[in-house]
Amino acid sequence: MFFLIMRRLGLAVVTIFIISLIVFFGVEALPGDAATAYLGQLATDESLKALREEFGLNTPPLERYVNWLGDLVRGDLGDSLSRRKPVTELIGNRFRNTAVLAAAATIFAVPIAIVLGVIAGLTRDKWPDITVSLVAIISMTLPGFVIATVLIYIFAIRLDWFPAVTLIPSDAPISQLLPNIVLPIITLTFVMVAHILRLVRTNMIDVMLSDYVQMARLKGVPMIKIVFQHALPNAMLPTINIIALTIAWLVGGVAIVETIFNYPGIGSLMIHGITDKDLPLIQGIAIILAAIFIVINLIADLLSLFLNPRLRTERGH
Amino acid sequence: MAITAQVAEQPAIIKSRSPLAETWDNLRRSSAGMIGLSLIVIHLIIALTSPYWVPYDPLEMNAKIANQTPSLEHLMGTDKLGRDVFSRSMVGGRVSLVVTILATIIAVTWGGLTGILLGFLGGRADEICMRFVDAFLSIPWLLILLLIVSILGTEMWVQIFTFGFTYGVSTIRIARAATLDHVTNDYILAARARGEHKWTIVTRELLPNVLDVLLVDGAMNWSWMLLGFTSLSFLGFGVPPPTPDWGLMIAQNRQILAIQPWAVFGPVIMLSTLIIGINLFADAFAKALGLDRSQGAPV
Numbered sequence: 001m002f003f004l005i006m007r008r009l010g011l012a013v014v015t016i017f018i019i020s021l022i023v024f025f026g027v028e029a030l031p032g033d034a035a036t037a038y039l040g041q042l043a044t045d046e047s048l049k050a051l052r053e054e055f056g057l058n059t060p061p062l063e064r065y066v067n068w069l070g071d072l073v074r075g076d077l078g079d080s081l082s083r084r085k086p087v088t089e090l091i092g093n094r095f096r097n098t099a100v101l102a103a104a105a106t107i108f109a110v111p112i113a114i115v116l117g118v119i120a121g122l123t124r125d126k127w128p129d130i131t132v133s134l135v136a137i138i139s140m141t142l143p144g145f146v147i148a149t150v151l152i153y154i155f156a157i158r159l160d161w162f163p164a165v166t167l168i169p170s171d172a173p174i175s176q177l178l179p180n181i182v183l184p185i186i187t188l189t190f191v192m193v194a195h196i197l198r199l200v201r202t203n204m205i206d207v208m209l210s211d212y213v214q215m216a217r218l219k220g221v222p223m224i225k226i227v228f229q230h231a232l233p234n235a236m237l238p239t240i241n242i243i244a245l246t247i248a249w250l251v252g253g254v255a256i257v258e259t260i261f262n263y264p265g266i267g268s269l270m271i272h273g274i275t276d277k278d279l280p281l282i283q284g285i286a287i288i289l290a291a292i293f294i295v296i297n298l299i300a301d302l303l304s305l306f307l308n309p310r311l312r313t314e315r316g317h
Numbered sequence: 318m319a320i321t322a323q324v325a326e327q328p329a330i331i332k333s334r335s336p337l338a339e340t341w342d343n344l345r346r347s348s349a350g351m352i353g354l355s356l357i358v359i360h361l362i363i364a365l366t367s368p369y370w371v372p373y374d375p376l377e378m379n380a381k382i383a384n385q386t387p388s389l390e391h392l393m394g395t396d397k398l399g400r401d402v403f404s405r406s407m408v409g410g411r412v413s414l415v416v417t418i419l420a421t422i423i424a425v426t427w428g429g430l431t432g433i434l435l436g437f438l439g440g441r442a443d444e445i446c447m448r449f450v451d452a453f454l455s456i457p458w459l460l461i462l463l464l465i466v467s468i469l470g471t472e473m474w475v476q477i478f479t480f481g482f483t484y485g486v487s488t489i490r491i492a493r494a495a496t497l498d499h500v501t502n503d504y505i506l507a508a509r510a511r512g513e514h515k516w517t518i519v520t521r522e523l524l525p526n527v528l529d530v531l532l533v534d535g536a537m538n539w540s541w542m543l544l545g546f547t548s549l550s551f552l553g554f555g556v557p558p559p560t561p562d563w564g565l566m567i568a569q570n571r572q573i574l575a576i577q578p579w580a581v582f583g584p585v586i587m588l589s590t591l592i593i594g595i596n597l598f599a600d601a602f603a604k605a606l607g608l609d610r611s612q613g614a615p616v
Contacts, residue, residue: 018452141592143544145551146585149571157575252459256548260571271552274463286460293455 005302012298019290020072023283024065072287087284091266095288097177098258098265102250104185109192110243116193117200118232124205132197139194144253148187148260155183165262184257191253192246199242203235210234237308244300248293343605350601356594360587363407364414373401375408375561384577393583396566397573405561406583410591412556413563416476417542423481424488424542425535431485432492433523437500437515447493453486462545466554476555480546484538488531495530496523529606536599540592547588563588 116136120129139147156164162183207213208231216226255267262268266285273281344350373391379399387394393402435443453461461483469475499505500523508518549555550564558565563584570580 014448015452015455018448019455022449022452022456137593137596138589141540141596142585142589143548143551145548145567146589149567149574149581149585152571153574153578153581255459256552259552270460271463275553282460282464286456286464289460290452290456297455 004305008298008301008305012294015294016287016291019294020069020287021065023286023290024068025061068283087281090269090281091285091288094264094266094269097263098254098267100177101181101184101188101258101263101265102247102254104181105188105192105250106247108185109189109246110196112189113193113196114200114236114239117197118204118227118235120197120201121204121208121235122227129201133201136194136197139190140198143256144187144191145256145260147190148183148257151183151187152260180261180263184261184263187257188250188254192250195246195249196239196242199239200235203238204231207231207235237304240300240303240307244296248296251289251293340602340605344601347601347604349597350605353594353597353599353601356590357598360410360591360594361414364410367404367407367411371401371404371407373404375400375405376559377401384573384580386577387579393579394577396570396577396580402566402570402580402583405566406563406587409561409563409566409584410587412473412560413543413546413550416473416480417539417546419477420480420484420542421535421539423477424483424485424538425531426485427481428485428488429492429524429527429531430519432489432494433496433519433527435489436493436496437505437519437523439500443493447490450486450489454490458483458545459548462549463552463554466549471554471557476546476549480542484542484545488534488538491534492527492531495527499523499526533599533603533606536595536602540595540599543588543592543595 116132120132123129152164155161163180164183213226213231216230254265255270257263258265258267259271266289270282270285270289272278273285344354377400379395381399382391382395383397383399385391385395391401391403393406396402396405431446435446462479465479465483466475469479505518505522508522513521546555547564547567550562551568553565553568555564556562558569566584567581570577574581
């Protein structure tokens with residue numbers, strides 16, 4: 001058991017390392033470099049040369065990679081090209097803002113999805129299931145920004161309950177963030193609930209048809225006890241994976257939502273960085289987000305191992 | 318007796334049905350699947366023919382009639398530059414469909430063949446490659462797409478390549494998993510014993526058996542690509558204006574959402590009906606083939 005955990009941890013570290021390779025050398029491999037991206041159409045031979053000197057692009061890529069990695073481990077993500085500030089400073093507050101958004105969305109989405117999924121699973125093909133499933137399918141097929149736009153139209157424009165756009169700076173205290181957070185949270189929750197709900201529903205249906213549930217019913221165990229003591233715990237097991245995947249999706253999906261609402265988070269910073277072609281910023285954010293993704297997956301993996309003893313043997317993989 | 322005589326007269330001939338015919342029959346039974354298929358076909362027809370029958374030139378600007386709500390002359394009203402929203406919505410899918418369809422073909426081909434090859438070869442190569450695949454799939458997809466597109470530009474071929482390559486990586490996993498189910502079978506062993514070239518085994522023996530999984534995955538990839546492409550367009554990294562494109566239209570017309578919501582609803586309706594159609598079809602297609610549709614992460 002201990003070795004299994006160590007193996008997973010080791011795998012996670014290796015994966016992060018590979019990601020750093022992909023992020024760094026992937027950008028290297030693309031034609032053009034930070035200098036051409038920065039200057040765009042204003043590039044002339046001399047300005048390119050000068051800029052390359054300044055950005056330190058004339059050293060061989062391998063050396064730059066090692067330097068970058070070394071700095072990374074020490075917590076230094078380099079300096080942003082367009083804003084001339086250390087990347088870590090730029091990320092600081094925005095990370096908190098995005099974390100608040102993501103955490104709030106998750107805290108709402110997971111319980112709602114489980115409750116709705118159980119209801120839908122138990123009332124299969126009757127009207128509660130049909131309504132819930134229909135809404136879920138629509139949520140799954142519409143892109144996040146469409147849902148956001150519709151929500152803005154209904155709640156910000158027609159009803160005027162919430163602001164459509166966030167006008168506060170990134171270091172504002174959390175209390176000021178709150179009214180601006182509602183619509184983004186609802187948007188993210190919609191998408192997350194839709195995906196998790198479908199799986200909970202499928203698993204509930206499967207579990208309710210299983211032998212031990214049939215047995216409990218025949219024994220006369222009350223339905224509520226069956227659902228909460230027997231069916232739900234077993235239905236939840238495969239769901240952990242999807243919950244982790246969905247949280248990990250947040251890492252990317254939050255970017256579009258933040259951009260629409262102009263919310264000062266890491267996602268919109270990433271988009272700005274890409275618009276400005278600010279490579280150190282982009283690389284820094286990419287590594288952080290990827291690392292978060294991996295950590296979430298690792299936690300989900302370990303949780304699965306913990307809850308399902310069958311996975312602990314080699315063959316259970 | 319009459320009944321026995323009848324039965325005796327008809328020799329029992331059981332016609333064997335081709336898998337294609339069987340699949341089509343199963344598909345036809347699902348009303349959701351047929352609705353989905355119709356939606357897709359309608360969209361394809363619209364995309365192919367719309368430039369010839371739309372009431373107005375999608376690029377024609379007329380500041381005097383800007384921001385009008387729907388009327389008899391302009392079924393969905395006009396946008397902020399006075400262009401007819403209905404015409405632009407009909408034409409707006411052309412670029413997305415061309416890019417996503419071509420990219421899906423690339424993704425399924427390169428992802429499928431690589432996945433089959435890895436599943437077949439196994440061993441060290443397989444392990445190392447899968448580590449890279451896992452790592453690649455850990456990077457937020459948006460970041461990858463945006464990164465490549467921002468550095469390479471937004472021409473159509475760049476986008477086709479980018480989407481094809483990126484979504485193909487997830488196909489590798491699925492193809493490999495499907496191959497692993499088959500690779501231990503005896504007919505593969507027999508093929509190897511016959512001395513068949515590895516590549517021939519992949520294409521002649523494994524590919525046909527993995528094809529159904531690849532096709533369903535292809536359909537799902539297509540719908541995810543549409544979402545991704547529209548998101549990119551929305552953020553301004555897709556088709557450059559003034560070309561009509563759904564994502565771009567939604568982004569541009571958000572500003573007049575309060576006074577002329579149809580400028581946004583038009584492309585939204587077009588996009589949603591297409592994606593819903595693809596999803597319904599993919600679901601029914603998977604059931605018709607006897608597969609469990611793969612659950613992917615949300616886009």
